[in-house]
Amino acid sequence: MKNLIITLIFMAIATILAVPFFYLGNNTTSVAIVYILAVVFVARYTEGYLPGIVASFIGVICVNYVFTYPFMKLNFTIAGYPVTFLGMIIISSVISTMTSHLKLQSRIINEREKLLLEAEKETMRANLLRAISHDLRTPLTGIIGTSSTYLENADSLSKEEKLSLIQNIYDDSNWLLNMVENLLTITRIRTDDTPIHKTSELLEEVVSEAVQRFRKRIPQAQVRVSIPDDFVMIAMDATLIEQVLINLLENAFYHGSSSDPIDLVVFLRDQRAYFQVIDYGKGISEEQLPHIFDGSPSSPSQSGDSRKGMGIGLSICKTIITAHSGEIHAENHENGAMFTFWLPLNEDENDES
Numbered sequence: 547m548k549n550l551i552i553t554l555i556f557m558a559i560a561t562i563l564a565v566p567f568f569y570l571g572n573n574t575t576s577v578a579i580v581y582i583l584a585v586v587f588v589a590r591y592t593e594g595y596l597p598g599i600v601a602s603f604i605g606v607i608c609v610n611y612v613f614t615y616p617f618m619k620l621n622f623t624i625a626g627y628p629v630t631f632l633g634m635i636i637i638s639s640v641i642s643t644m645t646s647h648l649k650l651q652s653r654i655i656n657e658r659e660k661l662l663l664e665a666e667k668e669t670m671r672a673n674l675l676r677a678i679s680h681d682l683r684t685p686l687t688g689i690i691g692t693s694s695t696y697l698e699n700a701d702s703l704s705k706e707e708k709l710s711l712i713q714n715i716y717d718d719s720n721w722l723l724n725m726v727e728n729l730l731t732i733t734r735i736r737t738d739d740t741p742i743h744k745t746s747e748l749l750e751e752v753v754s755e756a757v758q759r760f761r762k763r764i765p766q767a768q769v770r771v772s773i774p775d776d777f778v779m780i781a782m783d784a785t786l787i788e789q790v791l792i793n794l795l796e797n798a799f800y801h802g803s804s805s806d807p808i809d810l811v812v813f814l815r816d817q818r819a820y821f822q823v824i825d826y827g828k829g830i831s832e833e834q835l836p837h838i839f840d841g842s843p844s845s846p847s848q849s850g851d852s853r854k855g856m857g858i859g860l861s862i863c864k865t866i867i868t869a870h871s872g873e874i875h876a877e878n879h880e881n882g883a884m885f886t887f888w889l890p891l892n893e894d895e896n897d898e899s
Contacts, residue, residue: 549592556591557604560584561612568613577613581605582637589645598642606635669840682725685718692718720763724796725859727789742783742869749778749819753812756791763792767799768807780819780889786866787889790874793859794823794885802827802882818872818888829878838876839864863887 560581567576585605589598611618696703696711703711750773757769791810798808802825809824830838839860860876867874867887874887 549594549597552592553588553597553601553604556584556588557581557601557608560605561608564608564613577609578605581609582641585642586645589642590649595643595646598646599639602635602639602642682722685722685725688718689715689722724763742786742866744781744783744870746779747782747784747787749773749780749812752780752782752784752787753791753810755784756788756795757810759788760792760795764796764799767795769795769810770807771810773812774814776814778814778819778891780891782870782889783866787870790863790866790887791821791823793863797859797885798823798825798827798883801825804828804882814891817891819891820886820888822884822886824879824882824884826882829883830876835876835878839874 560583564577564580567580582605585598585601588601589595592598692711692714696708700708753771753773757771760769761767795808795810802808804825804827806826809822811822811824813820813822863885864874867889870889872887872889874885876883876885878884
């Protein structure tokens with residue numbers, strides 16, 4: 547019924563449009579072209595091959611019945627007309643078949659892309675689960691082991707040793723809290739019915755807030771900040787971008803294994819705001835670099851602190867930046883590692899994801 551209605555609508559529109567073409571041009575060629583276009587639209591917006599072929603026959607009959615002398619009568623015996631109508635029906639049928647075939651191919655390609663996307667999502671979920679098992683289990687193990695040591699040896703421990711154990715429990719607890727925040731964030735973003743909410747934010751304020759929160763978490767860390775002198779407004783979810791900056795700064799501090807200050811550089815280029823977090827440590831292994839944002843946990847041998855893997859944090863960073871229509875990548879430089887991401891300045895690129 548749907549195919550029938552669509553076919554009748556397009557053929558009726560073609561008939562209405564063909565009337566002025568016929569009386570202005572006084573020939574059936576332009577009329578035939580109008581009906582052939584109608585056949586193409588019928589094939590495009592209906593299911594299967596049959597509607598397009600039926601529309602081809604309807605078009606031929608309409609041209610003969612309405613626009614060919616004698617008018618309002620079917621007559622295929624006039625000299626030259628059988629060849630013309632036969633050519634029209636062949637052309638219309640071939641075009642209809644090709645259009646339906648292309649539409650079918652397009653549907654198959656879209657289904658394959660969906661399957662590939664689902665496979666990619668499953669891979670990301672698997673990587674995220676591995677990262678969770680690494681990044682959440684090891685701090686919990688540390689908390690259990692440290693608290694057990696404290697309980698079993700409370701009488702024989704000095705005050706300094708007790709404070710050290712408590713400090714370790716405090717650090718691991720904070721790390722777990724940050725990981726839970728990251729997991730809640732990535733869950734919220736990847737839920738289709740909860741898009742991120744972007745508003746125009748002052749670049750300087752977002753960077754300043756992120757650095758302050760980072761210094762509050764890790765007071766001993768040193769950060770050098772370089773931002774444009776211009777007044778820059780960017781459409782973003784400020785809380786999420788601050789979380790990205792904090793994750794990258796923490797990653798640089800814990801995995802850079804260097805006492806040198808971390809550089810946070812922001813600059814504008816090609817209608818984009820670029821953010822770079824640069825550390826001066828040991829860099830990232832070449833094996834790990836291509837998959838660093840997949841959510842895979844770093845191995846203890848590659849991390850100075852096996853309690854704190856990079857998996858979840860960097861996976862969250864990529865998810866947040868992608869949701870902002872930006873990109874993020876990592877690379878090594880001469881004296882360490884550098885993480886770079888950009889956000890579009892053009893409001894047209896900042897549609898909510």
